[in-house]
Amino acid sequence: DVKVTQSSRYLVKRTGEKVFLECVQDMDHENMFWYRQDPGLGLRLIYFSYDVKMKEKGDIPEGYSVSREKKERFSLILESASTNQTSMYLCASTSGARENSPLHFGNGTRLTVT
């Protein structure tokens, strides 16, 4: 079974702090994704990566950056956290045959910015 592990289930940070959300997958997947999930808005794609050191903007990249130094790890960075970044963050991965492969999700990190 694919395992996508997000390092924190709950985080509380202050406005202006730099925040790191970590995600690791154990299936040698090429593709990794970061989403945020908000009531009434569903899942929205922030950033994704198809290979080490590669990154692509998703639908809502503003205020975020990412890092993919190793194939199994994809980090989401909030350079200066703001209250509107309070959300559930979901990491996902899939194999390189992306057209026919479902995403496998972690259990999420619920971030609160005060």
Add this chain to the structure above:
Amino acid sequence: GESVGLHLPTLSVQEGDNSIINCAYSNSASDYFIWYKQESGKGPQFIIDIRSNMDKRQGQRVTVLLNKTVKHLSLQIAATQPGDSAVYFCAEIWRGSQGNLIFGKGTKLSVKP
């Protein structure tokens, strides 16, 4: 805008009954569809998928139907159990999207004992 939507935001069924969750999509270029289940406090869990060259696919107690003529996707759950209570999302991938999923907002399924 979002191309995947839902007919009903909530669905309540009696334990043992069959459930049908619907989803509409608007992008005729979509060629791969997935249903996810999300329980409270957990990430979305893959249930079943279907490619656009198929009309129907069955899994264990679940069936996905794809009607490309009206751009409609449905998930049928047989003999619904309390453990099926969750939010269900449909998602699509369309050619040219670089493999990114487009998600519907979800239907909440509640199973009454």
